[in-house]
Amino acid sequence: MKISNPQKSDLLVSVVSPIHNAGGWIADYLRDVSNILSQEFKDYEIVLVDNASQDETITIVEQLQAELKNIQVYCLARSIPHESAFIVGLENAIGDVVITMDAAYDPVDPLIKMIDLSYSGINVIYGLRNDRINRSSPYHFMSRFFFRFYRYITKEDLPIAISTLRLYTRRAINSFLDNSDRYSLFPVIAAFSGLAYTTFNYQRINRTGSLYRQSYSDAIARALRLVFLSSHYPLRLLSVIALLAASLNIIYSFYVILINIFKDNVAEGWTTLSLQNSLMFFILFMILSVLSEYISRLFLSNQNRPFYLIDKESRSLVLTRKNDINVTSSKLKS
Structure with a gap:
């Protein structure tokens, strides 16, 4: 892959990815992301939100933390909706720009392209799934219809066929982290800020090796929830x-x-x-x-019940930003 900048950038980049029972493919994903970011940036972080995995996912991630830099994992005590886990990652990421990726299905190749686009002052970048644009299955037709309907009733400038592959600047993230319904509104929440955005098209992949099953009932329930929470x-x-x-x-x-x-x-x-x-x-x-x-x-x-609880937290043995801190000690001569 061709790297866009001949010298490493000072920009702090965070990549946020929820995972669940990812033991069979998480190692390849982390190596791919780490390879791209380490070549391009002086400092970066990969923030994983483990959504109550029941396989060897955490064991594999902890082994990789001894090999790869700047990997952080937050293990949730109980499972929450997949899209809500992205907000958990955004709350714990500290990057100047934060990229959200579905580790199971989003490719890593667009990472540098998205960051290059952000240099022009764009606060939000959406990846548009080609399958949602081009396929004519009932599920994808319903998806396109929902986004058009949502735009009509809310008057929010939200592109059709958006996915979980996105880039947010720190300004964009700060605009919605105080929203009380943020855990349910991740698919549309950036539109509330009114900040400028741009889009690009990409092709989804499948790292899991298993067939992705689309649930119509879950999709309908999610659509109703977004409409009820977003508009009167x-x-x-x-x-x-x-x-x-x-x-x-x-x-x-x-x-x-x-x-x-x-x-x-x-x-x-x-x-x-x-x-x-x-x-x-x-x-x-x-x-x-x-x-x-x-x-x-x-x-x-109004129940005041925490939406999620982090049961366990671990980090790579090496965090670049900590190594770069210079501490000078001197002794005063009497």
């Missing part, structure tokens, strides 16, 4: 529906009055009344379902 649009839509229903009730009341004024022996209306009751109850239950979603989020956020 669902509530506003139901407010409009409720007002329309109230207006229809007023019109219907005038209709009943007129019927009673101009018609005798009124025994009709059972069908109309039944339809009207069904419609009203449908609207009420829809409103209750959306309100329940928001109330449940408030309930969870």
